[in-house]
Amino acid sequence: MRPIADRYVMLMASLPSIRLLGEKELPINPARLAERLKLLEPDDRTELEAIAAILSWNRIDTGEDDAAYMARAERTLAAIRSATLRAAALERLEIRTVIAALRRRHAGEPAPAQGTLWGIGRQVETIRRNWSQPDFGLGHQMPWIGPAREKLESGDSAGLERLILDTTWRAAGRHEFGHEFDFEAVVFYLMRWQLADRWARYDADAAAARFAQLLEAALPKSQAYEDAA
């Protein structure tokens, strides 16, 4: 833990509290948030940009090759100075890896071949080996996988989105314990802001259409997808 920095006490105290599934309008708008973030120290701003570049969907180039993205993510994770932020970022990527695996399996894809780069985190090999198991053999450490699978299979995209956001929100809460007025607290606040923003702007119909579009782009020749369609 780094020493408490006065400017972050002021910054954190100037930010309103956020609830995930609260109002449809966020308590602080992006312009005002950006204004407050001018208090960040240059090194911390650089680190924040790097973390956002691997975690924020707005910053991830969907045209980027999976292997290139994963290599970039691994480099960024290794460069994060704070062990707390490194662990939080890794867990967020692991959640996405599990969700990606659920979606791939749901689309009828076989388990990824050994040695291929398809996910990030400590569970990648476990998932690959237990591809046919409903919870990939991870139910004990990730109890949300079961409900997520059920929602995916029943086509409840809004419920799945809500579950993913809630799981990510709780994970952030576990990591941020003890960080109230430091750089870590700022990063966790921004993570929460993004999650709340995503939910506030969530439109179930648009999301379903977007998912189908992405699936079509990613799996143009998949027989399973053609069958499902």
Added chain:
Amino acid sequence: MNELMVILGWLGVFAPVGLGAIGSAIGVTIAGQAAIGAMLETDSGYGRFVGVAAIPSSTVIYGIVVMFSLQRTITPENGAGLFGIGILTGLALAYASVWQGKACASAIAASKSKPEIFGLSLAPAAIVEGFAVFTFVFALVLAGNIKG
């Protein structure tokens, strides 16, 4: 050796004020920065935030009182006693101030968006104040037993 004991005695006499002032300065700064931040987000209650930010300043006052209770002719015989009581009192007051400042900052940050918890949010800071008061009271009690 005698001179060293006298030097230690002087350090002990002034430590409660010196260390208490350092702790109060840090504690009030931390809580004060939170108060300034909260003012950016709220339209009222500024005086309340500033008042909470000043809470950690109490420890330096305790330090001043302890200093007067320790003040006497310093001799090689009482130097060690003055040093022990003074230094530990100063450290305890400084530490309490810094952490009280953090507790006050949290209270300010929480109560800005939920004013109804203002009183309750100050409970941790009040408990820390209680520890500082323990140090203060028992330093006074023990100071009376030191000869000189």
